[in-house]
Amino acid sequence: xxxxxxxxxxxxxxxxxxxxxxxxxxxxxxxxxxxxxxxxxxxxxxxxxxxxxxxxxxxxxxxxxxxxxxxxxxxxxxxxxxxxxxxxxxxxxxxxxxxxxxxxxxxxxxxxxxxxxxxxxxxxxxxxxxxxxxxxxxxxxxxxxxxxxxxxxxxxxxxxxxxxxxxxxxxxxxxxxxxxxxxxxxxxxxxxxxxxxxxxxxxxxxxxxxxxxxxxxxxxxxxxxxxxxxxxxxxxxxxxxxxxxxxxxxxxxxxxxxxxxxxxxxxxxxxxxxxxxxxxxxxxxxxxxxxxxxxxxxxxxxxxxxxxxxxxxxxxxxxxxxxxxxxxxxxxxxxxxxx
Amino acid sequence: xxxxxxxxxxxxxxxxxxxxxxxxxxxxxxxxxxxxxxxxxxxxxxxxxxxxxxxxxxxxxxxxxxxxxxxxxxxxxxxxxxxxxxxxxxxxxxxxxxxxxxxxxxxxxxxxxxxxxxxxxxxxxxxxxxxxxxxxxxxxxxxxxxxxxxxxxxxxxxxxxxxxxxxxxxxxxxxxxxxxxxxxxxxxxxxxxxxxxxxxxxxxxxxxxxxxxxxxxxxxxxxxxxxxxxxxxxxxxxxxxxxxxxxxxxxxxxxxxxxxxxxxxxxxxxxxxxxxxxxxxxxxxxxxxxxxxxxxxxxxxxxxxxxxxxxxxxxxxxxx
Amino acid sequence: xxxxxxxxxxxxxxxxxxxxxxxxxxxxxxxxxxxxxxxxxxxxxxxxxxxxxxxxxxxxxxxxxxxxxxxxxxxxxxxxxxxxxxxxxxxxxxxxxxxxxxxxxxxxxxxxxxxxxxxxxxxxxxxxxxxxxxxxxxxxxxxxxxxxxxxxxxxxxxxxxxxxxxxxxxxxxxxxxxxxxxxxxxxxxxxxxxxxxxxxxxxxxxxxxxxxxxxxxxxxxxxxxxxxxxxxxxxxxxxxxxxxxxxxxxxxxxxxxxxxxxxx
Numbered sequence: 001x002x003x004x005x006x007x008x009x010x011x012x013x014x015x016x017x018x019x020x021x022x023x024x025x026x027x028x029x030x031x032x033x034x035x036x037x038x039x040x041x042x043x044x045x046x047x048x049x050x051x052x053x054x055x056x057x058x059x060x061x062x063x064x065x066x067x068x069x070x071x072x073x074x075x076x077x078x079x080x081x082x083x084x085x086x087x088x089x090x091x092x093x094x095x096x097x098x099x100x101x102x103x104x105x106x107x108x109x110x111x112x113x114x115x116x117x118x119x120x121x122x123x124x125x126x127x128x129x130x131x132x133x134x135x136x137x138x139x140x141x142x143x144x145x146x147x148x149x150x151x152x153x154x155x156x157x158x159x160x161x162x163x164x165x166x167x168x169x170x171x172x173x174x175x176x177x178x179x180x181x182x183x184x185x186x187x188x189x190x191x192x193x194x195x196x197x198x199x200x201x202x203x204x205x206x207x208x209x210x211x212x213x214x215x216x217x218x219x220x221x222x223x224x225x226x227x228x229x230x231x232x233x234x235x236x237x238x239x240x241x242x243x244x245x246x247x248x249x250x251x252x253x254x255x256x257x258x259x260x261x262x263x264x265x266x267x268x269x270x271x272x273x274x275x276x277x278x279x280x281x282x283x284x285x286x287x288x289x290x291x292x293x294x295x296x297x298x299x300x301x302x303x304x305x306x307x308x309x310x311x312x313x314x315x316x317x318x319x320x321x322x323x324x325x326x327x328x329x330x331x332x333x334x335x336x337x338x339x
Numbered sequence: 340x341x342x343x344x345x346x347x348x349x350x351x352x353x354x355x356x357x358x359x360x361x362x363x364x365x366x367x368x369x370x371x372x373x374x375x376x377x378x379x380x381x382x383x384x385x386x387x388x389x390x391x392x393x394x395x396x397x398x399x400x401x402x403x404x405x406x407x408x409x410x411x412x413x414x415x416x417x418x419x420x421x422x423x424x425x426x427x428x429x430x431x432x433x434x435x436x437x438x439x440x441x442x443x444x445x446x447x448x449x450x451x452x453x454x455x456x457x458x459x460x461x462x463x464x465x466x467x468x469x470x471x472x473x474x475x476x477x478x479x480x481x482x483x484x485x486x487x488x489x490x491x492x493x494x495x496x497x498x499x500x501x502x503x504x505x506x507x508x509x510x511x512x513x514x515x516x517x518x519x520x521x522x523x524x525x526x527x528x529x530x531x532x533x534x535x536x537x538x539x540x541x542x543x544x545x546x547x548x549x550x551x552x553x554x555x556x557x558x559x560x561x562x563x564x565x566x567x568x569x570x571x572x573x574x575x576x577x578x579x580x581x582x583x584x585x586x587x588x589x590x591x592x593x594x595x596x597x598x599x600x601x602x603x604x605x606x607x608x609x610x611x612x613x614x615x616x617x618x619x620x621x622x623x624x625x626x627x628x629x630x631x632x633x634x635x636x637x638x639x640x641x642x643x644x645x646x647x648x649x650x651x652x653x654x655x656x657x658x659x
Numbered sequence: 660x661x662x663x664x665x666x667x668x669x670x671x672x673x674x675x676x677x678x679x680x681x682x683x684x685x686x687x688x689x690x691x692x693x694x695x696x697x698x699x700x701x702x703x704x705x706x707x708x709x710x711x712x713x714x715x716x717x718x719x720x721x722x723x724x725x726x727x728x729x730x731x732x733x734x735x736x737x738x739x740x741x742x743x744x745x746x747x748x749x750x751x752x753x754x755x756x757x758x759x760x761x762x763x764x765x766x767x768x769x770x771x772x773x774x775x776x777x778x779x780x781x782x783x784x785x786x787x788x789x790x791x792x793x794x795x796x797x798x799x800x801x802x803x804x805x806x807x808x809x810x811x812x813x814x815x816x817x818x819x820x821x822x823x824x825x826x827x828x829x830x831x832x833x834x835x836x837x838x839x840x841x842x843x844x845x846x847x848x849x850x851x852x853x854x855x856x857x858x859x860x861x862x863x864x865x866x867x868x869x870x871x872x873x874x875x876x877x878x879x880x881x882x883x884x885x886x887x888x889x890x891x892x893x894x895x896x897x898x899x900x901x902x903x904x905x906x907x908x909x910x911x912x913x914x915x916x917x918x919x920x921x922x923x
Contacts, residue, residue, distance in 0.1 A: 031562050034551055036449040036456050036502065042556065060556065069555065070509045073665045076704040081666055081745075114894025114908045118663040209902050212922050228514055229554040239897030242890045243513065244707040245533045254705050256665075258890070259534070260512045260555070261897070268898060269923070271888045272709060272729030275861075277923035287923075295903035 002189025003179045005166045010049045013178050017092060018047075021128070024065050025094035026058035027051045052094060054160045057138040059314060061235035062095045066106055066123050071240075072257045073119065084119075084255075090126040094158070096134055097193055098141070098308040101148035102235035103129070108300055109238045119258075128172065133159035133192035140309030142322050143194065145201040148306040150193045157191035201307065201322045203293045204329045211290065213338070214331035217282035220324075223317055224281035228262030230288070230311035230321065236304050239263060263288055289324050342407055348615075349474060351435035352410060355403065362403040363388070363413050365420060366435065366442040368467035369460030369481070370398035371450070376420055383416045397442040397478075410434075425464065427471050437472030439617070445481040446488045448500075455483025456500030456547055457564045462591060469595050475605050476617040478573075479598065485525075485546045485567070492582035495620050496598055497569035501545025501588060503561035503645070504538065510557035511535045517549035517558055524548050545588070565643070568594055571621035571654065580621065580656025587647040597636045604635035621654065664893055667702055667745035673720055675740055678806040681727040682771065683736065684714060687744065689721040694753030695778025696884055696912045699723065700892050702745045706734040710889045712911070713749065714774035715781065724774040724806065750892035751911050754779050754856065758882065762854045763791040765845055765876075767838050767867045769798050769859020773806055775884050775911070776858050784814050791852070793818035794845045798838035798863070800825050805833075819846065838863065842870040850875040858884045868915060881915035 005013075014023060025046045032040035041053050042060040072084040095103075110120035131154035134143075143149040155172040169189040170176040180186070231237040241261040246254035261268060264284045269277040278284050296304035311321045344354055352361040365380065380400050384392050389404025405413055414434030421428055421435070429436040443466055446452065448459030459481045466479060481498040482489040491497025513534040521529040528542035529549060536549065536558075545565055550558040565588045572582030586593075601620065608623050608631075609616075624632045629651050642648070674686035693716055701723060702708035709731040715722030727736050735744060756779065764783060766776055783790045795814060799805045801824050814820050821841045823834035834841065838859075847853065855876055857867045864883055871881055887906045890896035899906035901921040913921070 029559075032556065032559050034553075034556070035453050036500075036547070036560055036564070037458065040556060040559075068509070069512060069557075078704075081704075083663060083666060110895060113905070115664055116661045117893070117895055118661050118665065121661045209920065209922060227516060227552070227554045228512070232512065232555045238895070240890065241513070241896065241898070242708055243534050244702070244705050246705045256702075256704070256707075258896070261890075262512070262514065262554075263897070265514045265516075265554075269888050271886065272732060273726070274728075277887075290902075291900070298903040 001170050001176050001180075002187050003168045003170060003184040004187055004189075005168050005179065005182075005184045007049055007164055007166070009179075009182045009184060010166055013175075013182065014047070014049060016178065021090045021092045023047075023092045023094070024062065025052040025130075025132075026056075028053055049166070052132075052160075054132065057141070057308070057310070057313065059310065060233050061102065061308070061310065062093050062099050063102070063106060063235050063238075065091050065093055066103075066120060066127070067110070067238060067240070067260075070257055070259045071119060072255050075253065075255045077253050086122050087126075090128070091123075092128045092130060092155075094130045094132050096132050096308075097151040097191075098143045098146075098148045098306040099235050100129060100131055100151040100154065101146075101306045102308070105236040105296075105300075105304055105306070106238060113299075128155040130154065131157040131191050133157060133167075134194050135159070135192045137194045137197040138309070140199060140312040140320075140322065141194070141197045142199040142201045142307040142309060144197050144307070145199075146303060146305055146307035149195065151191075154191075157189070159189075159192050197307075199309070199322050201325050202329070203303065203325060204332055206332055207294050207328055208332070209290065209294065210335045211294075211328055211331045212286050213335045215334065216324075216327050216331045217280075217286040220282040220285040220319065221280045223319055224264070224285055225317055226264045226266060226281045226284060227316065228265040229314045229316065230319075231262035231264055232260060233310040233314050235308060235310070236292070236306060237262070239268075263291075285319075285324070289321065289328075292321075293325055293328070340407065347407075347410070349437055349439075350410070350414070350433075351438040352405075353401070357404075359407055360403070361405050361407055361410065362393075362401050363405055363417070364395070364435075364438065365400040365402070365417070366426060366467075366471075367399050367424060368426070368443045368471075369445040369448075369463030371445070371447070371460040372424060376423055379416070379419050383413060387413050387416070395442070398444045399442045425468070427468065429472065435472070437474050439474035440470055440472070440477040441479075443467050443470075443479045443481065444489055444494075446483050448481075448483045452483055453551065454486060454547065456502045456545070456560070457483060457566075459483050459489075459500070462498070465591070466595055466598065470598060470602070473602060474616060475602060475609070476619070477598070477602070477605075485544045492569050492572040493574060494572050494582065495570070496594075496601075497567075497572060497582045498594060499567040499569065501565040501567055502547045502550065503545060503563070503565055503588070504543070504547065504549050505559050505561055506536065506538070507557050507559070508535055510555050512555050512557070514554060516552040516554060520548040520552040563643070564591070565589065565645075566591070566594060568597065570652065571619070571624060573619045573621055575619060577619075577622075578656050578658055580654045583652050583654055584649050585652060586642065586649070588643060588645045590643050590646075593640045593642050593646075596640050600636050600638050600640070601632075604632060607635075664747065665891075667700070667708075667747045669743045670746045672738060672740050672742050672744065678724070678808070679804055682724060682804075682806055683727075684722050684724045685735070685738075685744070686715075686717075686720050686722050687746065688719065689746070690719055691749075693721055693749045694755075695782070696753035696775045697749035697751045698775075698892070698911065699746045699748035700750070700889075701725070701731065701735065702747075703731060703734045703738075704745070706731045708747075708890070710750075710892060710907075712775040712884075713753075714777045716778050722777075724771065724777075726771050748892060750907055752909065754882065754884075754912050756782055759783070759854045759856075760789050761791070762852050762880075763848045764793045765796075765853060765855040765871065766794070767796045767798075767855065767857045767859070767871075769838060769863035769867075770800065770804065771806065772859030772863070772884070773797055776856055777807060777810065779856065780814060780818075781810070784817060787817045792846055792848060794821070795819065796821045796823065796838045796841050796845075798823045798825065798859070802827055802831060802833055819844075837866070839866045839870045842867075842874060845874070847874060851877060851880070854880050854882070856882045856884075868919075878915045878919070883913055883915055883918045884911045885913065885918065885921065886911065
């Protein structure tokens, strides 16, 4: 059911939600940017609706609430292990259509690829989703090409209007009652979505892993600095590494945690004894790009990349993932000719 | 021709090697100006000078080839620049009221440069407002970060931007980028302990390389801006030397106060027979001893808690 | 409620068998289904986890042959009989014995590559009636690096065992040379009814498979086992992904028709 809601009412309803939930949304971290006197827009806990940033894309995605950057799995003392506690509070996450499509990818990775992940599922069970409408496309977005520009599997949608009021489409029965009880005007609402982006990406129909043999990847050997920013901002990247630590050198207590990992960063493939794969940055780029638009689909039936364009937004070397994907057609031709 | 060279120099004109010809010296605090003022400089050079302009080593402009008699007209023509660059003035259309305290120079700062830890031009202008006009020979320079592109250590007061890096440990992905950058580009103040960077507060110079290189915004800049203040670097015939660190993690207000206090100190102790009333402050400090300088400089100054004051200070330098 | 697969269980060290200075077999208390070629995540708190393949399977134990090359394994070597290690697993597909039953069998192992196939060899040593002619070519760097010496001697009772080292002093009792050099010595029957397993370092596997194809073995009769960095064993951490394949879930054992397409 749709509602037209003003800021005061929305904040009052937020207050009732906050007794049980933390609300997470893209917000501003003043002076939180890499460069001095710059802000960072990224996900964080918010108290009021005004804090939610609607007019800019968040630099990092929402994924950190489901796959925390650093997540303690269990604690150990000599010989004993104790599972890390379940977070006490549930989460309401505000996200855009691309990110909601990314959530499906996280689900498929953590719940379906091999046995279901205990730590992911216990967070996943306790979230509600608020879809933020997109009135216009942002720089580097290519959601339309990836088919992720529309979503309907939300608990509520929200569009901020120019006058500071909100259009809301509510699917959650309890929330719907709250909006109705607050006297919000009912009206037909459907969340806004974009129908075109300035960037169009075409994944070649005939793309195969043979594209790995193209010379195009060599460009990235020197252009890429293997910093991993593209992976960390990506809402669909899920890799992690295990870490064991003791709280002090002589202490007997410690923990095992898992921490985000990046296939672009040194050490990702290092095995004990010294072996590693993909030493060149171009080969790491190839591994990442083909995962996003080829081999994930071979395994799961749909593309991994959701076209949010955050990887392009953040790359300090101005390497464009979307442009790279658009080069794949030539790469296929090149490889076929060489055969 | 009868002309008071002392008054002419104080008015920011120069006695040149060509009799009767002077050069007008334009100050650009912080070295950044709206492009439209270049047109005004061009007009003055073409109307009153020989049609050339020298870009000075202190980020000002010098318009040579001006006949002495044109000085009043040039001063009038400079009014737009003086107003536009917000230079403190004593007499409208009278040109610059002093030249002893030199133009305050700055690197491009955080308006453009990713390394800079603050807006160097804005701080330079703030200092200019506080110290100018003044006849004492003070050289002040500001640089955005410890790369020191402005070479602040060649100045009486060198101001170097610092940021106090903040680590949100739970955002750290143990990629090692900060440790590597600090080691390769800076002072090796970070090491990895339990998979996460540990910062050696004593070593850290606040350059911000850790923040710049962190791929996951685990390192961020401090909201408060900090500065390293270096003292009494100088070039010159007698005894050139590089400025030495005085305060690490200083704040803006303290720095301005210290500079103003130093004017008082110099007024008290300058050699009355110094040629042209110019004496490098360092020579004065050599005479009075550093502790006396410090007593004057830190009068009514409240430094941030983390500030480190180096004392005593020793300068090295070439001696002839 | 979903099972927490990350919590390890404690397993006692029953026996420690030293092969070389840096390779020991730890016989661990274990009851449960497990196949040769599968692996366990072995850990010691503070030092972390390492994937180790099962090198032997008994009624109440498993063997883990560990090479001391990293943080975890160095610490494992500090433990002895009566101490415990933490384990998770078994993970991976392992070797399917039914793929080899009734066939001539060639096994080529390089170095510690012998560990994951040891269970297969042992099975067919004890059940010679379930296979045809069997050849084991087992290569090590030097005589000092040889693993499972007594097994190798025992196995030669009913199969051809070619033990070779890359380098050795003169008058060594062992063959000298790469494992591939001994492919021509294999007593070859009907290639379509011959199965081969190749396990070892990447280069050794590549050349050995080429050699086997060269003598006429069909691709589909060759199996290989892959080693990659793994942090979870559960298809989650992503380190072992190669193309659309997760070594920990889909492997580490692959029929060569699939394995040949794995490009890191």
